[in-house]
Amino acid sequence: MPEETTESSRPTLEAVAARAGVSRATVSRVVNGGAGVRQPLVDRVREAVEELGYVPNQAARSLVTRRQGAVAVIIAEPEFRIFSDPFFEQQVRGISRELTARDTQLVLLWVEGPGDHGRIARYLDGGHVDGALAFSLHSDDRLPALIARSRVPAVFGGRPAASGPAVPYVDCDNRGGARDAVRHLVSLGRERIAHLAGPRDQTSALDRIAGYHDVLVDADPELLCQGDFTRESGARAMAELLDRRPDVDAVFASNDLMAAGALRTLRERGVRVPEDIAVVGFDDMESVVRETDPALTTVRQDIEGMGRLMVRLLMRLLDGAADAATASVITETRLVRRASA
Template identity: 50%
Template sequence: MSVQSHPGRPTLEDVAAKAGVSRATASRVLNSSPRVSPEAQEAVTAAVTALGYQPNQAARALVTRRTGAVAVVFSEPEPKIFADPHFAWLIRAAARSLADADVQMVLLLVHSPEDMARARRFLAGGHVDGALVFAPHKGDQLPAAARKLPLPVVYAGRPWGPLRGLHLVDHDNEGGGVLATEHLIALGRKRIGSVTGPLDEHSAVDRLAGWRAATGASDEDVALLTEDGGFSREGGKRAMAALLARVPDLDAVFVASDLMADGALEALRAAGRRVPEDVAVVGFDDHPAIAPHTTPPLTTVRQDTGDQVKHMVTHLLRLLREEPVRARREVLPTALVTRGSA
């Protein structure tokens, strides 16, 4: 004989009745409030399992003003999201970190102005408690729009525009660039070029800055020795070919992403240059699906993307709980991983 007199999912009322306590006490047990007697605790727990009770999220959200969901927003032109395995990686890392924290992940992919409007509406609509935003490109409207929202946001990397008040988790891209380039210098290389990412992304700018700091390159050097590879495999190939044509005596290159480095290696093969004998190559990312599998295996700068996302999630959860955060901006270290290419 069931305590429920009505159909459908059991409510807290049903649980309370079955446990012989009030709804308030049942609620206290569910939210593990300290002031509940062991007996009540046990009775309620038993009733919950017996009834297969699941709290109604909507009702809970209505009173707590918490949805238990977080948006993960990628603002990136369409093709990128397919071609670059980095994104799959980021999405997966976010899914895992958020699942571990028992918050649900609502994925927003922003490709067009309409998508932007929709995302803005969505974020303003109170569907989520906070957001993780990946919007690296210069001119992206999202960060500006997001900061008007009364919604905690943590950025991946440094977005463009004023940083004041923003929370972000970045990697030490410049430091990584220095690491890569100094490694090449230590190998005795003299003509060191760089295939850069698109310079409308801070990460690309910073990695280039690292190369420049280590080489002490002049403006003319930069124009001569660097080429934008757009963070794509094809772009890396094209940029490498261009660099070789312009600087035939190039003996090393710092390529600002593993995906581009894979393309660059192809271009070097096509040009008949041996790696690392003729040209040493250092990548960036230490992407597990790329760096160990290139020919030769790629020496690269390791950045732990999973770790970055984990930090972002931790940071956001702290903001949601209104706990003090150590710093608004976290910068994670990078490290050199030596393999065959340099």
């Protein structure tokens, strides 16, 4: 009678080899990435692995590959923001797909507060992951320094503040994108162009302010308003701006959520968009732009694609095919013209 696979007896490499009709060495090569094995054999082995529920021995696998097969994604935001901000979902989606394609396990960690830093550093020190991807960093954040000390190779999403250690990152051209947005408003003949700025402890917001000033060197300081990347802050900043400078004829918001908040205020005040005030956002975040009325003109950054790039850059660092000091990637942005400007 053939032996049944029970909970306590795992299927062996030999069983997979017998089922697939290949050698043990072939099974081993497929399980460890499949390099040098012809595709039909790879497929047969994978079918046998799936049918038998075979799980390779991780300890043996690590000896061969010197890898854990796992990468940490560290988000420097509390749990409630991770689950409510579509930016994280899009970026994590890109990371997840790219890691899955490399059969690498994504483990997600987040930071509720500074009290979590020591524990995250210990986790990284424990050798549980081959690398780390970290994002949503603020200028006073100790996380980049902790990660640098842990010696786990890491790639950051968004340029960390200059005060921290030099680390490889993936970011979009925030400053260039902001210039495109403001130049577009200038080309429409707008003369009093305001900027609803994002939080000053994030480099993306600072770079977009710099791009605004690149084009409008003598911008009236009264036209620069402060927000914090939330919809509510955009609505409030727009209301204050209208009270202070009712002659404003265009607004560049530092992200789409703030632009959506500004549009809500303008609708409540009976201001016509774009006739009275033209509005441009930043991100082209699908879940936000599909609901704005009028449709939002914005600066597109490929958020999911940037997540994928973070993984590829990390893998190149792990393979020694890239140098951390020079590996950072800046992606292009693109103005997407819709009805609001």
